Amino acid sequence: MGYIPQQSLENLKKYSYKGVDKSIISRYVLNPFWTWFVTLWPLSVAPNTITLTGLAIVFFNFFTMIYYDPMYLTEKGGAEGPPQWIYFTWALGLFAYQSLDAIDGKQARRTGMAGPLGEMFDHGCDAMNTTLEVILASQALNLGRSWWTVASQIATLANFYLTTWEEYHTGQLYLGVCSGPVEGILMIVAIYTITGFYGPSFWDQKFFTVTRLDHISFLHKLPNLPLNESFMVFGAFGMAFNIISSYINVRRATKAAGKPSVRPLLLLLPFVVAASIQIAWLSQPEFNNSAIINSATFVPFLCAWGLQFAHQVGRMILAHVTSTPFPRWDWIWIWSIIGAVDANLPHLLGRAPIIQTSLRNTTIFVYLTLTISFLVYARFCTLVINDITNYLGIACFTVRRKDEHGVWRHKEVPTVDEKRS
Structure with missing residues (x-):
């Protein structure tokens, strides 16, 4: 028995991607570039390979930060910052990621590989990129280890x-x-470029001033x-606008379907709960200099948080493409709850933490959390990809499909004339 139940797998064949992009920059500037850029890729290259290439570039940017600024991960005092030219590579890398992330769908349509697997894979890579860019952008904005980050x-x-919540509804x-x-x-590309200068x-x-x-x-x-804190305030207004816009779209869709328009708001609570657990852990009273936000464990903590979030939204996208109930609880939170409760025992019970009794023990526990979060998300991705590819008879990283005899064959890509017809 696979990860996805059989009755849910059957819904995969009913799924079709729908998207709306009202961005003026996307329509008149970027999309013409993307339309040309995708033609440079051979039809033998799978869309998910393009997506994974973009994520690999972001990981390379992240590793350059660690290589050129090791103090950010090794010393409590904080970071010195990498050489200024590194920020230009971050800008180029992020723009490359955006471009590759945009053309994977076009490549999927060119090769006839569009479907739920691409949706899952694309969102999974986006989810991991999100936290990595937060860390890199906070470094470029000189926010460092702070509550602003x-x-x-x-x-x-x-x-x-x-x-993701809006797309589900x-x-x-x-x-x-x-x-x-x-x-x-x-905007982040612009930040990297300005920091480079x-x-x-x-x-x-x-x-x-x-x-x-x-x-x-x-x-x-x-x-x-300061400019960096002003950017955070600007982001808060942007988030408020997005919340209102998303709810208007969800309300319109639920009303058209004759469903309650208030109940979907309750499904925003899982994010509030997950974020509150992490904040509670970070808000620990400093005991033997063990506070995470002031130590070298801050970056691995954010990475663990990001992997847990990727697992959460991955299950949301899976629920969307398989038409199954919205996931309200994620068991991986239990591990972070243990960390948050243990760290706050001085407040809760007036006694010292049991696990995080020193900076060394806190570091071990945070890296253990990172390892477990990675393994849980890697397991989820592996099982879901395996189930979808087996059921639909497709490959993840090659343009191949099983024929009626169960034999793998390279997918026959229609010619331009066939597509037009």
């Missing part, structure tokens, strides 16, 4: 969760006039925040 993680994951992926996969990524300290300058608005009298009542 945590706020950035929450806001970014929340936007991703909202999009409306049946289509909706990207508005300003979305994370388009404008959001381009001026260095991370550029973002510590005051917003009103840099924009020369400090001479306006009524603005004196507002705090003159």
Whole structure:
């Protein structure tokens, strides 16, 4: 018996991708480029191979941060920052990821491989990229190990969760006039580029001072925040706009289907619960210098959080493509709950933690959490890919399909004339 029940597998053949992209930049600038760019790829290359290539570039960017700034992961004092030229490679790498992520669907249609597997694979890679870019962007913005970085993680994951939640209830992926996969990524590319020219300290300058608005009298009542913190505030307004827009779309879809329009809001609670567990763990009273946010365990903690989130939204997408109930609980949270409760025993029971009694023990526990989170997500991906490919008779990384005799054959790609007809 596989991971996906048989009755749910049968719904895979009914699935068809639907998407709406209202971005002006995407329509008039990027899409013509993507349409040309996909023609450079041979039809023998599977769409998921393109997606995985993009994620590999992001991982390379992440490893360059670790290589050129090892203090970020080894010393409590924090990071010194990589050489400025590295930020240009991050900008190029993220733009390459965006481009490859955009053309995998076009390649799927070119090769006749469009389907639920591509949807699952694409969203899984996007989910992992989200946390990695939070860490890289926070480094470029000179936020370092701080609650601003945590706020950035929450806001970014929340936007991703909202999009997935919206797609589950409306049946289509909706990207508005300003979305994370388009404008959001381009803003981060711009941040990397600016940091490459001026260095991370550029973002510590005051917003009103840099924009020369400090001479306006009524603005004196507002705090003159640094550029990096101002960017976080701007992101908070963007998240509020996305929440409202997503709910309007869900409300419209549920009303059209004759379903309750308030009940879907309850399905936002799983994200609130998951994020609250992580915040509670980070909010631990410092005992023997064991506070995560002030130590070298901060980055692996964020990575573990990101993998748990990827598992959560992966199950949401699986529920979408198989038309099954929305997942409300994820058992991997139990591990983080143990960490949060143990870290807060001084507040809860007035006694020292049992596990995280020192910085060394905290580090071991956080890396163990990272390992378990990785194994759980890797198991989920492996089992789901295996079930879908076996049921649909397709390959994940090659353009092949099983014939009526169960023999693997390279898929016959229709010619341009056949597609037009």
